[in-house]
């Protein structure tokens with residue numbers, strides 16, 4: 129078991145990483161007192177992990193809220209249903225919500241925790257790789273509304289994060305691979321040595337070796353913690369976590385969020401961002417190819433499919449919410465492990481990078 133402290137002053141909290149944590153009462157004991165607990169999860173995760181969690185919480189006053197699975201369920205209706213349940217059952221201010229699931233459950237449960245009685249405790253128990261290495265740490269909570277994703281939300285830090293790496297073994301392989309792209313992102317933006325580590329550990333990652341899983345979750349949490357501690361509310365440096373995301377979001381939006389998982393789009397987006405960095409002369413040539421090779425070896429696609437027009441992606445980028453005052457902001461690299469915010473890339477340079485990373489039409 130490894131514990132990483134997120135250093136946020138009075139909002140500091142531990143992230144505990146280990147195999148088999150959630151079924152062990154000892155994991156929970158330090159984070160729960162006698163106050164009521166409500167475990168929030170979805171039906172897929174409930175089938176796999178709700179009973180072991182309830183067994184580990186025997187002796188506590190525990191209620192459950194099980195929502196349907198899916199990104200579209202991160203909505204007002206489920207927020208209202210959860211808040212309604214808390215209200216109907218007179219959940220007191222010292223209630224702890226437990227978010228057991230991926231980023232969808234974590235974001236919705238966190239937003240309910242942020243809003244019920246102006247904010248109550250919650251514990252993140254992330255069960256996807258994306259949620260363990262990203263969504264559960266940092267305190268961003270949100271729901272989607274018809275006008276857009278994550279448009280309603282709050283910053284609300286959890287009281288603890290309990291990341292049981294054994295849960296990753298039941299993930300659909302596609303979800304696991306997509307999460308690996310987000311992990312590699314930390315190497316690209318924070319630590320060149322982590323890119324080397326990936327190259328040396330492809331087989332262990334493919335085999336979901338226990339020590340490799342613990343290593344990637346721990347390292348990712350440390351990198352994210354360092355960035356979040358410097359910029360809790362995303363005023364500045366936290367934006368580097370969006371490396372690959374502007375291009376990735378364009379791919380996701382253009383394909384109606386049905387073709388790519390988020391991490392799959394980010395995998396391609398990172399290769400485009402590195403390619404642009406190299407073409408702009410900001411980065412020595414070679415890294416774009418290394419990122420592509422690592423991700424291909426992990427089973428990820430790393431190029432834009434031939435049926436997608438680069439010009440259409442550029443059009444989507446004009447509307448990206450990370451743009452400020454009409455200026456397009458991109459996260460690029462000045463060296464492996466070193467990200468920079470760029471506002472100077474011209475449309476023709478971006479178009480050339482997108483085209484260079486696209487499969488050739490037949």
Ligand SMILES: NC(=O)c1ccc[n+]([C@@H]2O[C@H](COP(=O)([O-])OP(=O)(O)OC[C@H]3O[C@@H](n4cnc5c(N)ncnc54)[C@H](O)[C@@H]3O)[C@@H](O)[C@H]2O)c1
Nearest residue numbers: 172197230231232233255256258259262263268295298299
């Ligand atoms: N708050 C943040 O900082 C932050 C950061 C990144 C992403 N997000 C949000 O996270 C969400 C995506 O999260 P996600 O990728 O975890 O998706 P998800 O929560 O939809 O989980 C993916 C799928 O895996 C299933 N699942 C979860 N754990 C499982 C397990 N152990 N075994 C088998 N199946 C399991 C889920 O039921 C779901 O079908 C998005 O809504 C995104 O906006 C938030």
